Amino acid sequence: GAVVSQHPSWVICKSGTSVKIECRSLDFQATTMFWYRQFPKQSLMLMATSNEGSKATYEQGVEKDKFLINHASLTLSTLTVTSAHPEDSSFYICSASKLAGGAETQYFGPGTRLLVL
Amino acid sequence: LAKTTQPISMDSYEGQEVNITCSHNNIATNDYITWYQQFPSQGPRFIIQGYKTKVTNEVASLFIPADRKSSTLSLPRVSLSDTAVYYCLVGGYNTDKLIFGTGTRLQVFP
Numbered sequence: 001g002a003v004v005s006q007h008p009s010w011v012i013c014k015s016g017t018s019v020k021i022e023c024r025s026l027d028f029q030a031t032t033m034f035w036y037r038q039f040p041k042q043s044l045m046l047m048a049t050s051n052e053g054s055k056a057t058y059e060q061g062v063e064k065d066k067f068l069i070n071h072a073s074l075t076l077s078t079l080t081v082t083s084a085h086p087e088d089s090s091f092y093i094c095s096a097s098k099l100a101g102g103a104e105t106q107y108f109g110p111g112t113r114l115l116v117l
Numbered sequence: 118l119a120k121t122t123q124p125i126s127m128d129s130y131e132g133q134e135v136n137i138t139c140s141h142n143n144i145a146t147n148d149y150i151t152w153y154q155q156f157p158s159q160g161p162r163f164i165i166q167g168y169k170t171k172v173t174n175e176v177a178s179l180f181i182p183a184d185r186k187s188s189t190l191s192l193p194r195v196s197l198s199d200t201a202v203y204y205c206l207v208g209g210y211n212t213d214k215l216i217f218g219t220g221t222r223l224q225v226f227p
Contacts, residue, residue, distance in 0.1 A: 006160075017163065017165055035212065035213075043204070043218060043219055044161070045217070046203075046214055046215070046216060091158065093160045093161075094160075095160075095161075103166060103168070104149075104208065105149075105163060105166055106151075106215060107163060108153070108160035108161045108162070108163075109160050110159055110160050111158065111159060111160045
């Protein structure tokens with residue numbers, strides 16, 4: 001199997017607070033995890049690549065000080081949205097890479113819906 | 118990273134076979150082709166992955182011509198529950214990140 005979980009599934013917070021989202025690979029170890037953001041009726045946008053034990057690599061235009069990523073183990077990566085504002089409201093999805101048969105395949109979590117009031 | 122192009126939307130009826138074609142003209146030698154399905158407010162679900170020729174699993178088939186510049190996802194006998202967005206992505210072994218295109222929004226009618 002290749003199951004990826006996210007917690008929480010949804011969160012509502014006040015503007016200015018920080019929110020942490022966890023991404024776990026439940027039945028495999030993932031050296032690399034990815035974080036995406038998706039706005040309504042749009043495609044997934046890659047935010048950053050997270051490698052276990054090292055700093056995340058952020059895509060252009062994504063503020064690393066606002067979206068803190070920690071990949072402390074081979075099965076857990078966290079995304080912290082710091083000082084959240086209404087424009088950060090979105091659907092956040094993580095994925096974890098699994099190597100099988102020579103190919104890297106990403107398996108996605110169920111997503112976390114963030115609403116900032 | 119190879120860019121992909123898919124039709125924005127497709128319509129079908131229950132019981133029909135649906136073929137969604139994806140173009141990836143600048144696919145690299147070590148790139149694999151992977152298809153995902155996404156329902157609203159859910160993360161993408163892995164459907165099938167291939168490198169060349171034909172791959173089949175319990176839910177779909179993937180056809181890849183010799184030049185690998187395109188691929189076709191085939192869904193046999195679709196049902197209403199297959200209404201979703203389908204994404205085609207290319208990436209290789211140790212090619213870490215995937216860039217999502219617009220995807221194909223499939224609508225299945227009764």
